[in-house]
Amino acid sequence: MSLLRNNTFLMVLVALIVIVPLALPIAESMEAPFSGADDQAEGVIAQVAPDYKPWFSSIWEPPSGEIESLLFALQAALGTGVLAYYIGLRRGMAKAKDEA
Amino acid sequence: MHIMEGFLPATHCVVWAAASAPVVAYGAWRVKKIVEDQPNAKLLLASSGAFAFVLSALKLPSVTGSCSHPTGTGLGAILFGPSVMAVMGTIVLLFQALLLAHGGLTTLGANVFSMGIVGPFVSYGLYKVVRKIGGGLPLSVFLAASLGDFATYCTTALQLALAFPDPASGIAGSAAKFLGIFAMTQVPLAIAEGLLTVVVMNILTKYSQTELKSLNILDEGAQA
Numbered sequence: 001m002s003l004l005r006n007n008t009f010l011m012v013l014v015a016l017i018v019i020v021p022l023a024l025p026i027a028e029s030m031e032a033p034f035s036g037a038d039d040q041a042e043g044v045i046a047q048v049a050p051d052y053k054p055w056f057s058s059i060w061e062p063p064s065g066e067i068e069s070l071l072f073a074l075q076a077a078l079g080t081g082v083l084a085y086y087i088g089l090r091r092g093m094a095k096a097k098d099e100a
Numbered sequence: 101m102h103i104m105e106g107f108l109p110a111t112h113c114v115v116w117a118a119a120s121a122p123v124v125a126y127g128a129w130r131v132k133k134i135v136e137d138q139p140n141a142k143l144l145l146a147s148s149g150a151f152a153f154v155l156s157a158l159k160l161p162s163v164t165g166s167c168s169h170p171t172g173t174g175l176g177a178i179l180f181g182p183s184v185m186a187v188m189g190t191i192v193l194l195f196q197a198l199l200l201a202h203g204g205l206t207t208l209g210a211n212v213f214s215m216g217i218v219g220p221f222v223s224y225g226l227y228k229v230v231r232k233i234g235g236g237l238p239l240s241v242f243l244a245a246s247l248g249d250f251a252t253y254c255t256t257a258l259q260l261a262l263a264f265p266d267p268a269s270g271i272a273g274s275a276a277k278f279l280g281i282f283a284m285t286q287v288p289l290a291i292a293e294g295l296l297t298v299v300v301m302n303i304l305t306k307y308s309q310t311e312l313k314s315l316n317i318l319d320e321g322a323q324a
Contacts, residue, residue: 055206
């Protein structure tokens with residue numbers, strides 16, 4: 001049994017990959033720890049092309065950080081719902097077939 | 101990997117949109133064909149899109165001290181071919197551009213190119229190559245999904261470098277700066293995406309053998 005076929009092992013690894021950065025003392029030396037890479041790229045643009053003015057802005061923006069988290073959570077929830085429905089359905093069908 | 105609304109010069113927006121549009125159109129035709137010819141794979145097709153929906157909503161911390169997200173496009177590219185994920189990627193990016201102010205309509209073409217096209221094509225190509233030289237299913241899926249994710253972020257960095265060359269060191273200089281942000285941050289997240297894609301493929305190998313066989317992921321008669 002290869003380790004890559006062991007889902008428990010894989011999930012523990014994923015959890016570690018996410019937790020380790022938070023546990024390391026990297027945040028203390030930074031001005032804005034764990035900000036988005038997209039925002040940092042915007043910083044580089046401001047540095048190499050200080051005269052660039054964005055020529056279009058978002059038609060609608062979430063009015064607050066809370067609403068933004070709500071919509072991100074909604075996005076993840078919708079995806080999880082479909083995925084979990086599918087896996088549950090196929091698992092049930094496989095089980096029914098085994099028992100038949 | 102989201103290039104923000106208005107953050108690419110208009111000519112670049114047009115060029116990237118023109119490059120992406122035919123692939124998305126071909127992908128839409130492929131989706132229609134799969135739904136018609138393989139109706140029993142419809143749910144798995146929707147699930148591949150759902151996987152990209154979930155993963156691209158999760159902004160994860162990286163050892164570089166910044167946050168970024170996986171793309172989730174490798175799974176669908178392996179199962180249904182890369183052009184199908186150009187369609188899924190467009191849906192995800194539209195959702196985020198319209199409701200989250202992440203990415204944008206003017207930069208949609210460029211973002212679809214990196215997340216919906218380059219990533220999935222790299223995943224699909226790598227999957228085929230690794231399988232051909234005898235790699236097992238989990239290993240092929242891991243390499244395909246993680247390097248596809250990584251390729252998406254390198255593409256974003258290069259797109260920004262082309263649009264914003266460094267006044268002193270040119271495109272190469274600014275590419276180094278953008279890669280420094282996107283590629284470095286992405287290394288652990290790409291590994292996480294590879295592992296999560298293997299998790300889903302392991303579940304499919306167990307419960308969805310009929311579909312995997314009809315999609316030629318598993319051999320006929322093989323017991324995973």
